Amino acid sequence: MTKINKAACIGGGVIGGGWIARFLLAGIDVDVYDPHPEATRIVGEVLANAEKAYAMLTGAPLPPRGRLTFRDTLEAAVDGADWIQESVPERLDLKRKVLTQIDAAARSDALIGSSTSGLLPTDLQRDMRHPERLFVAHPYNPVYLLPLVEIVGGEKTSAATIQAAMKRLPPIGMKGVHIAKEIEAFVGDRLLEALWREALWLIKDDICTVETLDDVIRYSFGLRWAQMGLFQTYRIAGGEAGMRHFLAQFGPALQWNWTKLMDVVDLDDALVEKIGQQSDEQADGLSIRELERIRDENLVGILQSLKGSHGGKGWGAGKLLKEFEQHLWAGGGAKQALDLTKPLRLIDTKVSPAWVDYNGHMTEHRYLQVFGDTSDALLRLIGVDLAYVERGHSYYTVETHIRHIGEARLGQAIHSTCQIVGADEKRLHVFHALHDSASGDIIATAEQMLLHVDAKAGKAAAAPEEVLSKLEPIAAAHAALAMPEGAGRHVGQKR
Amino acid sequence: MTKINKAACIGGGVIGGGWIARFLLAGIDVDVYDPHPEATRIVGEVLANAEKAYAMLTGAPLPPRGRLTFRDTLEAAVDGADWIQESVPERLDLKRKVLTQIDAAARSDALIGSSTSGLLPTDLQRDMRHPERLFVAHPYNPVYLLPLVEIVGGEKTSAATIQAAMKRLPPIGMKGVHIAKEIEAFVGDRLLEALWREALWLIKDDICTVETLDDVIRYSFGLRWAQMGLFQTYRIAGGEAGMRHFLAQFGPALQWNWTKLMDVVDLDDALVEKIGQQSDEQADGLSIRELERIRDENLVGILQSLKGSHGGKGWGAGKLLKEFEQHLWAGGGAKQALDLTKPLRLIDTKVSPAWVDYNGHMTEHRYLQVFGDTSDALLRLIGVDLAYVERGHSYYTVETHIRHIGEARLGQAIHSTCQIVGADEKRLHVFHALHDSASGDIIATAEQMLLHVDAKAGKAAAAPEEVLSKLEPIAAAHAALAMPEGAGRHVGQKR
Structure with a gap:
């Protein structure tokens, strides 16, 4: 690159x-x-x-x-x-x-x-x-x-x-x-223009409204095109006989007399106003800002889901995102000096719309997502990054204990801190806290045990010197801190 | 319905x-x-x-x-x-x-x-x-x-x-x-036909290959259309001035002399063969069966991501999926008498593409998602459904302990079981296990404490008789089962 x-x-x-x-x-x-x-x-x-x-x-x-x-x-x-x-x-x-x-x-x-x-x-x-x-x-x-x-x-x-x-x-x-x-x-605008002209005819002639037309797209071929485009989709539609068969079947329809396709609609004031009104109805009170937010959230979700596709290799725009992330990991983000006199502040984020339930509360498993990201951030600090993992070793989480103390809500600024409460050459025992960034109050905690593993052999293995030499100074400094309240609890234990 | x-x-x-x-x-x-x-x-x-x-x-x-x-x-x-x-x-x-x-x-x-x-x-x-x-x-x-x-x-x-x-x-x-x-x-095939004719010209005239054309779609407007369609997307593009402004800007381009749009390509043998060859190259050795599988996996991932959108309310095809699931839950699936002589089997699913990391392993927080779904399924069995929650009471998770024993991989059939290990009028103490459905082996466990709460008052409250009368027979039967291995553990405890 x-x-x-x-x-x-x-x-x-x-x-x-x-x-x-x-x-x-x-x-x-x-x-x-x-x-x-x-x-x-x-x-x-x-x-x-x-x-x-x-x-x-x-x-x-x-x-x-x-x-x-x-x-x-x-x-x-x-x-x-x-x-x-x-x-x-x-x-x-x-x-x-x-x-x-x-x-x-x-x-x-x-x-x-x-x-x-x-x-x-x-x-x-x-x-x-x-x-x-x-x-x-x-x-x-x-x-x-x-x-x-x-x-x-x-x-x-x-x-x-x-x-x-x-x-x-x-x-x-x-x-x-x-x-x-x-x-x-x-290419792109040629295709868009062709479809757009036809869409304008459909609205002008009252075949459907803009909302119906959008629904036709987003409940059907829009879902196909987000991942495979036009020709690959038709290749599948052709079945085992493939593309040539599909074309042989489809060819005659091209000559049908759907004359609207061959004419240009006059986008006069009446049509502009008609589309404007129908679009207002479709938006159902959502402002442009809200629609932008929803669009971005949807795009993020689609990109993330495509990233996990094709056996985890990623597909299309999701594969590209995966490659971009690998590039980012290689870059390593912002470099900053660590303050070892207190738990490390590792993740700063906001509760995103994709993370909340219908009541606006952060969903249970998203807490673990933030805590998992916190462990990942700690691991990167000690040199366990993607390149390290690809060389065949990693830390796996073997055990997690989560306590819910308060609630995180949509849009709330939150951050996580991490205290190392125990470490040896194989084990890494951490205690994370999720804070409301405004008050500093703890919303939830997670105690985790991670194990250094040889992924190919499928068993625990001592971490190498290059990792331990970065881990030990943090662990030593954190050993001087008080054990966090709530560490060592089992579920249902009296307070 | x-x-x-x-x-x-x-x-x-x-x-x-x-x-x-x-x-x-x-x-x-x-x-x-x-x-x-x-x-x-x-x-x-x-x-x-x-x-x-x-x-x-x-x-x-x-x-x-x-x-x-x-x-x-x-x-x-x-x-x-x-x-x-x-x-x-x-x-x-x-x-x-x-x-x-x-x-x-x-x-x-x-x-x-x-x-x-x-x-x-x-x-x-x-x-x-x-x-x-x-x-x-x-x-x-x-x-x-x-x-x-x-x-x-x-x-x-x-x-x-x-x-x-x-x-x-x-x-x-x-x-x-x-x-x-x-x-x-x-409507749909009108729009498809318009775009298809233009696409055929672009291939015939060697402006691009079928692979490039598909990439143009799936890295750009395909992602937009999967969720918002054409007009809603352009409403946003118009910015704060909205749809009418967009149309005023865009109108003149409709009259430009892009003559290909107004002519019908001759889909002769040479063009069929050209598209067939380019499509073979694009498929890169993937069979129709493999392409179908990838397509379905991608569609599932996109639908699931849209289900979580718009503050958890769902958007477009994802909202529809959410409503379909509510309908399925109301139906209750195969009505089967509960077998109380063993832990309840509550969730049967496969590891979806959206749930895995780049290695094809299920991501850490997705385990908690499945366990959370398991608790939700148990709650529905005892009458704590969406209608109950909307009347102002619910069970909240206060504590969770997860153990990872094996790994779940992309596409793997998995199911969860739930054993009630303790219950009183406020507390519900459960032990879930996630199994590989083929072997029955346990992949992970989660012990959870849930508390019945008055959501408005924001504090714990005794569950009403209508709930307890459904909970108690299950709890009583499960009291006869052995305490599951791993219950009561704290993080780092020796085995």
């Missing part, structure tokens, strides 16, 4: 803001230029959404967030950047002007991506002095969660530029897809 | 087989007529897939499977059925002939649904004596997992028929969507 060192974002709307969040959360400094008076607010809101989503998306350690700087001029923003992303409004003349300015001010080896959703790179690069470094990098909203970037070169774009651009996307959790030939709207 | 008593399926291919599985797994007897020599094999394979998927999909108790009977004549199959589903090949003359036969043999009040993906119900019902009971019920493959059914009436279909059909779908876990006006291909 090749990392971007400094990014510049020209234009900070919803799409530009999404790119900014992607870069910052991957630890990359970003300079922004956007003369819009509301740019700071909009970017701030997108970034806040992105941070909430990432907190739910992954337990892997995010690197220290990159530095965000708003600049007064385009030239100041692009100075020193090795990836410059243009996300200004969709007008050829405006984009050409902005790209010419970028061209003049950027490092000669900088990659210059345009977020255009339809303009041809050949048209965009016409007036540039160094057009070989310009390419389309077309993302999808929300940019911080949806991984796709369509990479499209123009006539003057060099092959080296395309290769370099493709390599820089995985370290920010994105999937570059190289579109071989440039056409207006590339 | 209104339940179907007996279903008849005329045609048992992939779609007919999917309907058969839906009915059988919802506890409905199905008679099948299909003269195809391979019908029994095909239905058997679809049913096997469906059973695997349901085992991962839900821990709610499925009713006893309906009785499946293959009949030698159409008349014998439809005899006594109150829902008859026609899924024969997509030819108007054939469908008319079959529907006329059904019409003559069926009960006068039977509902007759056609699985046609494009023919008009008015054309289908032309020759029927009782055309008012014929409607299109168009499902999506795999029918046993995708919930959508487009319900479309013809000119002679009665409003009562549409209403009755819509009511009978939720008890089999499906979502009926009533399409107000009949048009060829209804």
